[in-house]
Amino acid sequence: MGGKIKNILIVLLTFLPCIFILLLFHAGFEFSLHKESKQHAVKVVKEIDSILNYGEESNNLALNLISDGDSCEKIYSEMRINVARIPYVRTINLAHGNNIYCTSLWGAAEFHSDSMKYISGKLYLMPGSNVEQKYPLIAVRTVIGENVALSGIDGRYIKQLLSEQKNNSFVISLAIGDSWLTHNNEFTHDNPNKSFLAVQRVESKNFPFSVYSGFNSSSSWLAFWQEDQFYIVVILLFQILFSIFCWWQLTRPRPLYLELERAIRKNEFVPYAQPVVDSVTQEIIGVEILMRWKHPYQGIVRPDLFIPQAEDSGLIIPMTHMLLKETSRQLREYKHCLPAPFHVGVNISPQHCNSSILLDECKYFVDGVSNHNIILVLELTEREALDVSEFTQDLFHDLKILGCKIAIDDFGTGHSSLVNLQKINLDYLKIDQIFVKNIGVDCTSEHLIESTVELAKRLSLRIIAEGVETEAQAEYLKKQGIENLQGFLFAKPIPLGEFLQNYNQNINVIDND
Known part of the structure; x- marks a missing residue:
């Protein structure tokens, strides 16, 4: 379009x-x-x-x-x-x-x-x-x-x-x-x-x-061409050059920072949802909210093409605010059909942990959904190092009081450390898909998964495994005692509104049966 x-x-x-x-x-x-x-x-x-x-x-x-x-x-x-x-x-x-x-x-x-x-x-x-x-x-x-x-x-x-x-x-x-x-x-x-x-x-x-x-001519346009060929050619030549210039202006790539600012003003960042399931029953217990850019010309843009620039420029904060606000609005319409508790994971960067803005946004989300059974899980990304200060600890404390859960996303691939695990009152660890992908292929990945499971048990943390694509991977992870799974085996990310509508229809069909 x-x-x-x-x-x-x-x-x-x-x-x-x-x-x-x-x-x-x-x-x-x-x-x-x-x-x-x-x-x-x-x-x-x-x-x-x-x-x-x-x-x-x-x-x-x-x-x-x-x-x-x-x-x-x-x-x-x-x-x-x-x-x-x-x-x-x-x-x-x-x-x-x-x-x-x-x-x-x-x-x-x-x-x-x-x-x-x-x-x-x-x-x-x-x-x-x-x-x-x-x-x-x-x-x-x-x-x-x-x-x-x-x-x-x-x-x-x-x-x-x-x-x-x-x-x-x-x-x-x-x-x-x-x-x-x-x-x-x-x-x-x-x-x-x-x-x-x-x-x-x-x-x-x-x-x-x-x-x-x-x-003496039967056509005024033919006479026009015969009398003023030079001027017509000049007009057409200038018009072609002008068309090329307009096309270049409209299609040339703008600096990504300016495009992101424009997209924020136009509310072009939309929530997509990928379900998180119980490893035993494979029933949906929640979703991870993934940000997608609905570009007016290029269509849906993958997050890896704009999230790093958004984090470097600091625009990730207003983008996440927009995402939380829209997610809250859509969940409120379907809160009556969601299971209790319903896990809603949203990625946050370490930049969010440097001010109280994150606490205000989470309060807005909780008040917006108006349902204590919908649990907001803040998934700390590890593309940047997290400086755990006294302010950060107080912020996480207030978030826990609000009812939010804290998770470390892509555990083991970024800047996570045992010191941070000790200082932050975590609820979840998310095993990155790079380890899940090598199950049955690379013994080292399996050993790392087993070590992570053992660590999580000792720290009383729940584990979510990402990137599950085969039944063999799902079975292995279940045997290791991992509670929740997420990946293409169960569903690909789709617009949140579409996910909620499909889920509501499936629940109604089950109830009627």
Whole structure:
């Protein structure tokens, strides 16, 4: 579970900011596309306006040539001169209503011109003309009274304006009514901008036409990548480096002392229980409480990986206080089903024996379980030497008055001495598993066990043998008169709550039978 939380945290700290930054840059890219697209459209509108103004100029000049009684032959040559002189204009035509009667190309003529096709009566985009049917033409219409002038602007002039932006990946098109002129000078009634991005429409204020500008790409993200590859790569590179840094920060080992302090604040040290049984009946008469570290990322941590550091740093004292407090709380819930007396062994280090804190913690434990049949057995570890002073003797005396028992853990492997046995009013000796393991293998271990049993009898001490794993070991220890056994033969350490729950269920099953 802790590993999943860590992975989620790494994702949140790394990939989400990267996505947010890319989305922000992409939004800026789209904004710039719209802005640039509109700038292109505005520019083209101004240029087309100027071209169409020449059409109006030529129309006005042609209309000024008309006088009462003048025929086409009289003004035909002047019209041709105007066409040659005025830029962009290819033809000039004069009409009465919808009937064209004079053209700059053929002189007098009769053609029909439908004024309804002209948008706002001024512009008409034609797919072609009588001269060049395949080349679109823009007709500019000017009316003065009953006289009408029509100027033709070749679409190829407009094409030049529309196609100038193609190299910049922007495609420009002209719309007059429902007719369109594309950048390829193609005439169409279908909107050519459907597949483009950031399409912007700008209307002319002088003539009834609109210019559309769009970015020539079907995907904004593809366009973003093509336009800003360098910046995207830089962002991704920095993001990868940031991810590696976050992963290193979250996974690198912290100093164990700091981790232990953090674990104490978070109540991560939990009690595990391994049963202690009667060597004859093999019934459970108590448990040894073993400290385990429930690390949020690494799971359950063995005590040999943190207890020595805890003892060296002095943190073993608050850790043991936490363990006693939690053990007392859990035992209180099941005190009605436990046998009497019930032995609860808890390891203490010699550091505990230098102040009265241990006495206060034991009082808290006894008051917490509120059951005189639950006996707290303090097992003195021998990783450090115990300096038996007058204060220590008084402390042990007060603990005995409180109802606690005193044991020496792993007897014979640490700093125990006969002097300490003489000065401390002990109740138990615990034979270390290293001797039990060699039963039937090493005669020296058996002799040491027999000597310890003899010593315990002379001092009126009970013996608990640890690390019992086989029936042969259990049988040998029972024959030596050792009262209590503990080891994997009977059970492995499990969480105290789980042990108490299982024990309660087994008792209920026996009672029901």
